[in-house]
Amino acid sequence: MTTEILGVIVTYGLTLLLAWPLGKYIAKVFNGDRTMLDFMAPMESLFYKLSGINPREEMNWKQHLKALLTINLVWFVYAFFVLIFQDHLPLNPDGNPGQTPDLAFNTAISFVVNCNLQHYSGESGVSYFSQLFVLAFLQFVSAATGIAALVVVLKALREKTTDKLGNFWEFFVKSITRLLLPLSIVMAIILAFNGTPASYKGKGSYVSMQGDTVNVSRGPAAGMIAIKHLGTNGGGWFGANSSHPLENPNYITYITEMVAQVIIPIAMIFALGYFIRRKKFAYVVFGIMTIGMLCLLIPTIITEVNGNPAIAHMGVTQPTGAMEGKEVRFGPAGSAYWSVVTTIISTGSVNAWHDSTMPVSGLMQLLGMMINSFYGGCGVGFLNYFVYIIIAVFISGLMVGRTPEFMGHKLEAREVKIAALITLLSPFLILAGTALSSYVLAHHPDADWAVKPSAWLNNPGYHGFSEMLYEYTSANANNGSGFEGLGDNNIFWNITTGFVLILGRFLPIIGPLAIAGLLAKKKYIPASAGTLKTDSLTFGVVTLAVIIIINALSYFPALTLGPIAEYLSLH
């Protein structure tokens, strides 16, 4: 067990070691400073030329939003139709069928919004064409969308008074050419050399030593698995995601994938410090996020390493911890670390099934997604944290009886209202969704859908309720992991989570962008002795308190019915 814990510590340490210089580099890229990847500039110019874009055209926050939403709409329409007609398109060696409209609706949205809930299985639900030309493509561009949105906000925070916030297309394209694509190439090569398939051949087959004939799914998976982590997407090539021995063959790929999924979110925090020239602010944010992460991680590791009490009750000692839904090569500690990281940032890839983890771990995973800003997803992680900061500034202002200010701009009713609405949106979507599904389950168990409500749940009692709660929480957080026992490929889940996905993605982008845009237009007020210092540890703690209070008030009742009740029944 010692080597497993050490594996976790070294993996996290390595992440920080790499995130530090990467953060500096990201700041330089968006600052327009010289970097070692400047040789990409001609390629970018070509992209702009072919697309009829002038990257020097300055946009205000509304124009940024319009550009962002327009291109996202284009992707959705494109993805939807390819998924429906994939059986008529090339690169389908396994002969997989087209998706039903409701599944295609869910899948298209899910990948456009960087979530990757997968209500299909990679081996049988999509063609190679869809995997590459829709899903992996969207994994790149959805991550770049989040990063570009964050850069706009940072630009607004940095300037004294302006409405010129750079060019959306430039931020977006550079996120791909300077960051996501180069890192993906490196990572895909590491994966390929450790056994992840990368060729276009269809299923392989062999006759086993016991004489069974077995077909083996494969395909050009390495590239997708790279971007699925670097872009905090999470949607895997295979149904079993990163627990699949081809998707995550050994401990080297475990470390690679673990580092990859959290490196950009952490690097973004460091980049923020350089970019807005407030390093101390960035360190405080990083510190609070890390404390939050540890509060979720430590109980999870302890619980998983101790094993399942119900199995201990049968008389089996569990020196290797809880192993249901886990792989031997990762072990319980490595799987626990993954499950927390993948839920606090919005990856949602898994190397062990969360449905089979212990109730305490399930609770931590749910909390990670509900808070959704301890590091958080590519770009959007800080946007979520930013909303909490606005609330914290407002509350601090009330406590000392001064008009609240943030980064030299007065925070007034309009901005606070936006922040409050965004904060309330998550509990509304999650709890209303779970309530609706519970109602349908209880009152219309035999509704004639692809999966009848009576067959939705893979587990009885409290845990079954958690499966539904988890699905909406994951959709709202744009996370994409699931308590996968849930029978979710039917019109009810495809449509309802589809709408939760859209709202849970775009409103939390629109809100912070609007707040930052509105602030940047206001008169700049130089800091004085009476200014609330947002880069102090005290303010960091206030923000953490705001996060805890808001989330506890929102979710405690629902969590009591799910994992907390399950915990009490198990012990």
Place this chain on the structure above:
Amino acid sequence: MKRYILPAIRLTVVLIVVLAGIFPLFISAIAKMAPGKGDGETVTHNGRIVGYANIGQKFTGDKYFWSRPSAVDYNAAGSGGSNKGAANPDYLKTVQERIDTFLVHNPGVRKEDIPVELVTASASGLDPDLSPAAADIQVARIAKIRGIPATRLHALVDQYTKGPLLGMLGPSKVNVLQLNIALDDLK
């Protein structure tokens, strides 16, 4: 919105060509140099392909080291776990049955010594590995059937045990397919 629709479509087309067309082709070309040439590494025994190096396969015969229970019965055209919750009574019954089956096939083993991964389903359903303890506990059964001294089998397990990465990171494991091939080669 009208102003942005055309650039959005054109940029999308350009990026599809680069990210979905060129990028995976490039990786595929480089992977030709990797073990298995990017097709997935296979294992050959006595001149025929008996499996994939990384993918677990079903071993249920008493003369072989068993692999872990699988929710997809080691059908590698799919993958997945049981997704059973820790307190699910049906699930706990299944675990109890696996314990009973194991004890029947491995007389002399005490219940509390059964490594838990032998009675729980893996995440992928294709887990290629066992912990060294889970292999060692099967040695007595195999030694009896094959008439090979237990000490030789324990040595074999030791030989095929892969320690933690760099000797300090992650769990130890034994690849069941490799171990069983070596077992068949013992004469």
